[in-house]
Amino acid sequence: MNKVTEFIESNKEKNLNELIDFLRIPSISSETEHKRDVLDAANWLIENFKQIGINNTRLIETEGHPLVYAEYKSSHPNAKTILVYGHYDVQPVDPIELWESAPFEPFVKNGKIVARGSADDKGQVFVHLKAAEAYLATHGDLPVNLKFIIEGEEEAAESHIDEYIEQNPELLACDVVIVSDTEWFYYGMPSICYGLRGIAYFEMEVTGPNRDLHSGTFGGAVDNPIQVLSWMITQMKDKYGRITIPGFYDDVLELTPLERENFLKLPFNLQEYKADLDVREVAGEMGYTTLERVWARPSFDVNGMKGGYIGDGQKTVLPSKASAKFSFRLVPNQKAEDIIQKVVKYLEKLAPPTVHFKVRPTAGANPVLVDPQGPSIQACINSLEKAFGKEVVFMREGGSIPVVETFTKVLKSPVVLMGLGLPNDNIHSPNESFSLENFYGGILASAYFFDEFSK
């Protein structure tokens, strides 16, 4: 490994310059006028794969932006296989006026490279190419088989990678999937995320009278759809913050005492959290801390609601209709499909006879929990600790990464979330950045992982 780490050390400048080159391509997948740029970014990756000696690489066309595939077969017999996932597309740049400099003119400031896509996810995925390069340049081989699947639609409304995975389980077969698209808990604290929440998303609509009514002529005698909807929303949680859907908690996996202890050790500062959000008090399920609530307990949020007259001034209307979008975040071992059925059943029963009621599930993704005792996680811990010289912390995330569940489900392989971002990297916001320490250290960590995992 010494040659590998020396190579990485002596190629810092070259690697940074290549990343800058990659970051210059405005591969915004959700904006049609950048379609060509997205393709350019895909081809840039293929070119880089070839340069580092991985020649089995190609574009995979989809109905949207293409996937980049690359594969290296180790000469070691019985070598294990690592599949690296990442994305080469980026978020839009708005609001552009809040950027200190142009989003696609990368520059280094205070030990960070500032550019759209630097942390999310070009910088993080590029780490693994440079680790492979170091191995190939110094040993002419890798101790593991390496596969890459890098998508260009992670930030787009519609993505085709899940479909592709489902249709190509043999091509993508592997012993572990490594995903670097998450964040550390805190600066200087290498982190492994071992849990993601799932989601069940719905739309509902309450229709009262068949037309908007005059609130003077009818007010007090005809039920108001906004008020019915508001009441139904309040009936979904009790006063202790627990969701009231019957059977909702049936499959919820409780946190272990060790997990709760570990969460408490993390440098989470509730005062700072509240100050940052400008709320006097947080709220949530009684008996759990804030980190437990967002990482390991289910939640219910109304994501949008509208009804009646919402323009300027006043209108004395008793509206015919009100609607809402709402979602539940799910935790291991809840199943989206099961929750969807329970929610629909509960709401249909709850709706009063004064209105017509419709509810429609629009999306679902199961939660993910990776066994923190598994060999792939152990290899990841060792690699991060060697690369960064610090102890790894375990965390979960409250959001969902649907492709992670697809990997788990289709490939039956463990997924390791070896994130390298930092909480203040401003992903999806102006002045996105990526710490150079994490970029250089990430390359080392990836190289160590190839070694550790091959053992």
Added chain:
Amino acid sequence: MNKVTEFIESNKEKNLNELIDFLRIPSISSETEHKRDVLDAANWLIENFKQIGINNTRLIETEGHPLVYAEYKSSHPNAKTILVYGHYDVQPVDPIELWESAPFEPFVKNGKIVARGSADDKGQVFVHLKAAEAYLATHGDLPVNLKFIIEGEEEAAESHIDEYIEQNPELLACDVVIVSDTEWFYYGMPSICYGLRGIAYFEMEVTGPNRDLHSGTFGGAVDNPIQVLSWMITQMKDKYGRITIPGFYDDVLELTPLERENFLKLPFNLQEYKADLDVREVAGEMGYTTLERVWARPSFDVNGMKGGYIGDGQKTVLPSKASAKFSFRLVPNQKAEDIIQKVVKYLEKLAPPTVHFKVRPTAGANPVLVDPQGPSIQACINSLEKAFGKEVVFMREGGSIPVVETFTKVLKSPVVLMGLGLPNDNIHSPNESFSLENFYGGILASAYFFDEFSK
């Protein structure tokens, strides 16, 4: 009176043709492109006043559309004074495609004149000009002093008549105000409305975190403004449909047993009411009928609400903000100012410490109750019964006519709501109409009222 009634009888065709002429003017006060038409309608009225022999008439400029004023001084010493209020502006015509014929090309069909403004309010106000004409043409005098104040902004967003009344109480001083801008309870059932509900209108806003949050990363730990607002809305009524604001019912005047009995005698059909609205069940304050609820009990309606993402598809947002417009309908003897204070106090106390809360009253109007035993109402009953040969019924209305309260407050005169519309006249809707029976009968009734009230 015989000469008067004969004159009215023999001038039916002329009166109808004049009304048609008046209805041809598209005096839509809320649409800037009709500003000239609104002025034309005002001038048309002034011309008609002069033709019938009322020469003391003039336009009164306001910051919006002008008021039409006219006055006739009776030669009888100690003659009492009647002030007639009405409006010459009309509602917009949308949706135009639902009209059987052009809204400003009046035509007669099935005993009704169909045109925008026919019932609301050109036809109803014109009745009183034609009654005065009949008197002046046959007697060269009127038994009462007659004043008219006819506004051109009743259907506009902003109206200046209240201000004008407040500034000119002497000019408008009178013994009774007669307003024909309401409806009968039912076809063939001359009606006197003796009560109107008042209103208190508000906007409120709940702000949680200082920015929209990711519902995965924060959901379950940070209070959701839509859910807080929904909860606050549900806290404004108990499960028996009563408003929970402390002191809200303090001044509510209960219905008398006689009033309840009279309401029950009216041909109100709850099955038809529900079928018309397409609701399986009505809802409201326990212990009251539907008519009692809308005419004589206060109500609470959310008129509009919005928060979060309301576009197509899904967005996993925990929104920063949610807002609502809401209003209370008030009944005698509630005071809008008192209710506004109680509501604001209650809501500010109700708002939880997880959010920032703002509530703002935007309008208030007191309810109106006319003493059904007073001499002006008695004169009105007699006049309607003579003109239509049917017994008068007493009703209230659930809406508010703010100018009525201004008349009551400033002029200290009783107001008589001598409406002539019918429930199926489609006011504010396509194919607005006015019954010819009520038009001709209304002229007679107005003439009888001049006579009755002079006694």
